[in-house]
Amino acid sequence: MISRQAECCFWMHRQVERAENAARLLAVNRSFILDVAQPEAQQWWPIVVVTGEQERIRTVLGDDAATQGDAIQDYLTWNPDNPVSIYSSIRWARENARTVREVISLEMWETINGFWHWLTRGQGRRLYNEDVDAFYRRVRDLGSTFSGTCHNTMLHEDPFDFMRLGMLLERAGWTARILDVKHHMLGPMEDNGPASPLESAHAMALLRSCSATEPFFKQVQHAPTPRVVVGFLLFAGNFPRSLLHCLDRAMNFLRRVRPESGRTGARSMALLGDLLDDTNSLSLETVFERGLHTELTRIIDSIAKVCDAVSADYFHPDIGQLTAGGQQTQSQSQG
Amino acid sequence: MASDSESNNDGGGLFEGYQPLAGAFDEFCAMDGSPRPEAVRVVERLDDLGRRAFMERQRLADGSFLKAGVTFSVYSDRGGVERIFPFDLVPRIVDGAAWDRLEAGLIQRVTALNLFLQDMYGEQRILAEGKVPREIALGSSGYLEAMHGIQPPHGVYIHVCGVDLVRDPNGEFLVLEDNARSPSGVSYVLENRTMMKRILPRVFSESRVRSVDAYPARLLSAFNELAPEPRERPRVVVLSPGPFNSAYFEHSFLARRMGCDLVLPDDLFVHDDEVFVKTTHGPTRVDVIYRRIDDAFLDPEVFRPDSMLGVRGLIRAYRAGNVTIANAFGNGVCDDKAIYPYVPEMIRFYMSEEPIVQQVPTLICAEQDALEQVLADLGNYVVKAVDASGGYGMLVGPTSTKEQIEEFRARLKENPRGYIAQPLIELSTCPTWTSSGLSPRRVDLRPYVITGRETWVLPGGLTRVALREGSYVVNSSQGGGSKDTWVLEPDSQEDSP
Numbered sequence: 063m064i065s066r067q068a069e070c071c072f073w074m075h076r077q078v079e080r081a082e083n084a085a086r087l088l089a090v091n092r093s094f095i096l097d098v099a100q101p102e103a104q105q106w107w108p109i110v111v112v113t114g115e116q117e118r119i120r121t122v123l124g125d126d127a128a129t130q131g132d133a134i135q136d137y138l139t140w141n142p143d144n145p146v147s148i149y150s151s152i153r154w155a156r157e158n159a160r161t162v163r164e165v166i167s168l169e170m171w172e173t174i175n176g177f178w179h180w181l182t183r184g185q186g187r188r189l190y191n192e193d194v195d196a197f198y199r200r201v202r203d204l205g206s207t208f209s210g211t212c213h214n215t216m217l218h219e220d221p222f223d224f225m226r227l228g229m230l231l232e233r234a235g236w237t238a239r240i241l242d243v244k245h246h247m248l249g250p251m252e253d254n255g256p257a258s259p260l261e262s263a264h265a266m267a268l269l270r271s272c273s274a275t276e277p278f279f280k281q282v283q284h285a286p287t288p289r290v291v292v293g294f295l296l297f298a299g300n301f302p303r304s305l306l307h308c309l310d311r312a313m314n315f316l317r318r319v320r321p322e323s324g325r326t327g328a329r330s331m332a333l334l335g336d337l338l339d340d341t342n343s344l345s346l347e348t349v350f351e352r353g354l355h356t357e358l359t360r361i362i363d364s365i366a367k368v369c370d371a372v373s374a375d376y377f378h379p380d381i382g383q384l385t386a387g388g389q390q391t392q393s394q395s396q397g
Numbered sequence: 398m399a400s401d402s403e404s405n406n407d408g409g410g411l412f413e414g415y416q417p418l419a420g421a422f423d424e425f426c427a428m429d430g431s432p433r434p435e436a437v438r439v440v441e442r443l444d445d446l447g448r449r450a451f452m453e454r455q456r457l458a459d460g461s462f463l464k465a466g467v468t469f470s471v472y473s474d475r476g477g478v479e480r481i482f483p484f485d486l487v488p489r490i491v492d493g494a495a496w497d498r499l500e501a502g503l504i505q506r507v508t509a510l511n512l513f514l515q516d517m518y519g520e521q522r523i524l525a526e527g528k529v530p531r532e533i534a535l536g537s538s539g540y541l542e543a544m545h546g547i548q549p550p551h552g553v554y555i556h557v558c559g560v561d562l563v564r565d566p567n568g569e570f571l572v573l574e575d576n577a578r579s580p581s582g583v584s585y586v587l588e589n590r591t592m593m594k595r596i597l598p599r600v601f602s603e604s605r606v607r608s609v610d611a612y613p614a615r616l617l618s619a620f621n622e623l624a625p626e627p628r629e630r631p632r633v634v635v636l637s638p639g640p641f642n643s644a645y646f647e648h649s650f651l652a653r654r655m656g657c658d659l660v661l662p663d664d665l666f667v668h669d670d671e672v673f674v675k676t677t678h679g680p681t682r683v684d685v686i687y688r689r690i691d692d693a694f695l696d697p698e699v700f701r702p703d704s705m706l707g708v709r710g711l712i713r714a715y716r717a718g719n720v721t722i723a724n725a726f727g728n729g730v731c732d733d734k735a736i737y738p739y740v741p742e743m744i745r746f747y748m749s750e751e752p753i754v755q756q757v758p759t760l761i762c763a764e765q766d767a768l769e770q771v772l773a774d775l776g777n778y779v780v781k782a783v784d785a786s787g788g789y790g791m792l793v794g795p796t797s798t799k800e801q802i803e804e805f806r807a808r809l810k811e812n813p814r815g816y817i818a819q820p821l822i823e824l825s826t827c828p829t830w831t832s833s834g835l836s837p838r839r840v841d842l843r844p845y846v847i848t849g850r851e852t853w854v855l856p857g858g859l860t861r862v863a864l865r866e867g868s869y870v871v872n873s874s875q876g877g878g879s880k881d882t883w884v885l886e887p888d889s890q891e892d893s894p
Contacts, residue, residue: 065675066664160466161640164653175466220677321678376677381666 063220067165068319069377070158071221072228074166075212077155078174079229081148082205083236087112087271088135089198094267095131098260103128108243110134112236113146139190148201152181167215170208177204220319227315227372234308235365237272237295242358244268245292257287265291272303292354293346305361309338312368319376326379330371337364410444411451411835415828418837422568422825424489435492435885442600443487448834454596455486455830461595467588469643469873482585483878485829488593489840489860493607496884499562499570499844500854502754505744507558507846510577510731512747514554517730518544528746529739533763536814537736538784539578539729541692543699547716549725550623551850556687556723557616558846559583559858563757564825571822572756573841575740577732578724579689582859582879583845584647587612587654589881605886607856612845613654619849620655620685623721631684633657634674636665638690638706643874648689662690667710670717685721692726734783734817735761757822762813771818772809775802778818780809793869795821824869827880829862839863841871842882857882 087109095105107128110119119127119137127134141147156178159171180186180200190197209229216222244264257265265286269275272295281298284290298304313334320327341361349357415430417423425436432440443451459481462468468479491499516523517534524531534540559580561573590609594601617633624631637648639661652659664674665683673680688695696711697704714720730736738759741752760767762780771778775794782790792805809816826837844858860880861871871877 063677064658064660064664065677066661067658068677157640160645160649162659163466163646163649164659171466172464176464179463224677319677324679326677326679379675379679381668381675381680 063165063224065377065379067162068220068224069373070162071165071224072372072377074155074158074162074174074228075208075225076228076232077151077158078205078208079232080146080236081151081155082202083233084113084138084146084148084151085198085201085205086273087236087240088138089195089202090267090270092135092195093270094263098263102131106131106134109138112239112243113138115144115146118144135194140187149181152178152201152204162221165221167211169211169215173204173208173211223315223318224376227312227319230308230312230315231365231369231372233303234305234312235362237303237305237308238358238362238365240268240271241292241295242355242362244271245354245358256285261288262286264288268295274301274303277301289346289350292349296341296344296349297346306341309334309341313338316372327375330368330375333364333371334368337361337368340364409448411446411448412440412444412828415835416837418826420566421823421837421839422564422566423837424564424825424827424840426828436490439488439490439600439604439883442597442603446597446600451486451830458484458486458592458596461592462588465588466646467585468646482873483864484589484592485862485864485878485880486593486596487828487830487835487880488883489827489842489862489880490883490885491842491857493884493886495570496607496856499754500856502570502752503560503844503846503854504852505748505750505753506560506572506575506740507555507848507852509740509744509747510558510575511553511555511848513731513743514725514728515552516747518547518727523743523746526746528742529736533735533761534730537730537733539692539727539731539733541727541730543712544725544727547726550625550718550721553623553723553848554725554728555731555846556619556623556725556848558848559843560846562754562842562844563822564840564842566823566825568825570754570842572740572754573822574734574737575732576843577728578691580843580845581644581647581689582843582861583612583855584650585879586845586855586857586859586882587650589879593881604883607884607886609855609857612847612855613651615847615849615853615855616651616687617655617657619847619853620687620721620723622849623723624684625718625721628684632674632682633685633687634660634665634683636660636662636686636688636690638662638694642689644689651687662694662706662708665708665711667708667714670710670714670719672708672711672714672720683720685723687723692729695726729784734759734781735763735814737817757819760818762809762816762818767818768809768813772806775806775809777821779821780805780816780818782815783817784815793821796867796869821869824863827860827862829864829878829880831864831866836866838866839869839871840880856884 091106091109110116119134122137123130123133137144137147139148142149144150156174159166159174163171186197189200212222212225265288266275268291269278269286274295278286278291278294282290282294294301294304296305299306299310301307316331316334320331415426417426417428417430425440426432462481462484468481513523517540523529524534555577557580559576559582561576562570563573564570586609620633621631633655634657635648635652637645637659639645649659658674660674666673666675672683672686674683693700694704694706696709697707698709699712700707712726715722737756738761740756744750744752760771762768762771771780778794780792780794792801794802824839824841827840828835829838840860840862842858842860845855847853860882861877862880863869863871863876864878865876868876
């Protein structure tokens with residue numbers, strides 16, 4: 063498929079995934095701070111850290127930004143200048159969808175376009191003001207609807223594969239970042255004993271942030287100690303938001319989009335392959351030996367490198383090299 | 398979804414009290430308000446529906462267009478804003494027999510325009526014989542020196558032509574202008590039709606309307622026929638300036654309906670005089686480009702060396718015969734408004750025929766006598782810039798203020814070559830839904846003519862309507878809306894042989 067269209071597909075689904083994760087994280091935190099007494103400045107700041115918006119939000123809300131819970135939520139939800147606000151994510155997802163309108167299905171277009179109008183023509187804002195949890199629920203539902211519509215109405219070929227690839231890499235990144243922000247609140251990981259009430263609350267919030275509560279109990283049948291929860295979110299290959307699952311599925315789609323012959327796609331394939339192998343061979347013990355934060359940082363950086371490589375391999379190919387390589391060209395240089 | 402099957406005369410008949418506009422031809426009614434023969438059936442069905450149901454359906458239609466993203470962008474200080482193209486549910490109807498004659502006239506006209514382009518970029522016989530003034534033709538901003546000696550496949554320059562028609566008070570169709578570069582609007586024709594079938598199924602099904610569905614397939618066939626050399630499956634792409642262009646919806650729509658790719662200039666590149674598109678599997682050769690970008694932004698090598706836009710080397714590839722570009726470059730010389738007065742002469746010159754469809758008498762301000770005549774009576778003319786479109790750069794004398802007229806007088810004196818003048822045509826009206834019920838509003842009609850190995854006309858076309866009371870300007874950028882255009886088959890008794 064055309065490189066630019068592939069890029070739009072990749073980002074479109076990625077941005078919907080981003081909005082969905084942000085909505086879930088915000089909603090979970092709202093209920094979490096009701097359960098657990100925390101200093102004001104620690105209630106919402108960790109969420110800002112997950113989105114990487116610490117610097118910009120200080121310029122908008124001032125140095126005491128951390129204590130302004132409502133303003134933080136508003137900033138992460140509605141601010142058009144915040145590139146990762148829910149508003150911006152939906153806007154860019156819809157703009158990408160509009161740009162490749164001829165590539166995606168009618169149903170996908172109507173899903174994202176309808177949601178955009180809902181969000182920006184009054185109804186969305188009204189719901190946010192009246193029942194903010196219901197609002198975040200709507201955003202999460204969009205994620206599911208969009209993903210399901212994509213799966214059920216697109217041909218399962220290149221455009222679909224690039225959408226899934228973008229969505230999965232985004233999701234892997236969220237799981238890693240959410241874990242990273244929560245890790246220092248989780249208490250000593252070496253300890254296999256029963257968790258304190260606060261640790262349990264954090265562990266539960268962590269599960270909820272990844273829609274993992276019920277899957278966790280079904281599979282693990284164990285009290286949610288921080289250590290077990292971290293293991294589940296990293297390595298439960300059958301849980302669709304675990305790091306391992308996301309990377310494994312992403313690898314599948316990367317294989318599918320790669321041409322059968324030639325060098326195209328070699329770099330992104332190698333990088334993701336390495337990351338997947340590492341993750342597969344990693345044990346929970348090793349993770350804690352090296353330090354959870356160190357490991358998560360490495361993983362987050364690796365995911366970013368994979369995304370860059372996908373972009374270089376598929377979205378912005380070097381024409382000079384390609385014409386010299388000459389696959390599918392009928393130029394004279396091929397003789 | 399909407400069922401208009403039961404009669405629901407709630408709120409009164411739609412046409413009750415409809416009063417045609419004095420001095421204009423009404424598409425539905427004679428001066429006494431009685432429906433024209435071809436309109437009787439449609440009027441009855443709409444009357445059955447009643448006002449309340451009609452309004453409800455109008456609201457449904459507007460919501461559906463927004464949901465489907467059938468929108469265009471309006472430029473303003475705050476950047477692009479998306480709007481739906483206002484759509485009026487009352488169709489514009491054209492009697493089948495009148496249409497057949499019109500169709501023959503359009504084919505004749507487009508054929509002549511195409512022959513003119515062949516001539517202009519070849520021997521220029523028509524200039525040598527003095528039928529078109531040399532200085533006007535060669536002085537046209539659309540005339541492109543670089544096209545000389547390039548022979549497009551099968552000599553086709555105007556693959557898609559939009560011919561703007563108006564109807565005078567006698568009901569005679571007149572050509573107002575030709576659009577031979579990249580006419581837009583056809584997506585609205587197809588979307589409006591889809592909407593009408595959904596919203597007013599009964600009115601539609603009982604009216605025997607000629608189908609417009611074939612357009613995308615016809616367009617694709619024309620492109621396939623004109624691919625540079627016989628290819629089993631030529632690669633056709635639609636080239637758009639990008640999502641910020643006001644007609645992006647249409648570019649995307651046509652690509653979708655033809656099943657081909659939509660590309661932006663950056664997706665293409667030229668290597669060894671061949672055009673390639675960048676794909677995730679490497680470069681792939683392109684055979685036909687349906688471009689919806691102006692000449693000036695197509696190839697920086699030829700048009701604007703300073704421009705970053707366009708596809709470098711495209712004209713070289715075109716000249717080498719390796720790619721078909723639709724429409725061809727340099728078509729602006731044939732739809733220049735200062736060339737327009739000579740089209741009937743072209744038809745006689747190249748085809749030895751008399752024009753089937755007439756056009757509006759036009760004064761060329763470049764000619765001294767004409768200029769004086771126009772300046773003496775400026776308030777009674779419509780003056781248009783020869784190289785403008787979209788309703789910009791024009792003066793409608795009879796509806797303008799003294800200041801506007803005087804301002805235009807100065808511009809006209811400064812650059813007479815830049816303008817033509819026409820008498821104000823009392824455009825025909827069509828019943829249109831307004832806040833006070835159905836009222837007559839002025840309309841024009843843009844049929845679309847496709848040329849591949851042969852020429853084909855889409856039955857109907859885009860009817861644009863000036864929604865403001867008293868307005869003559871139908872352009873979407875200036876308060877215009879659109880209607881579905883129904884070319885009606887004659888009643889069934891004439892069907893049997």
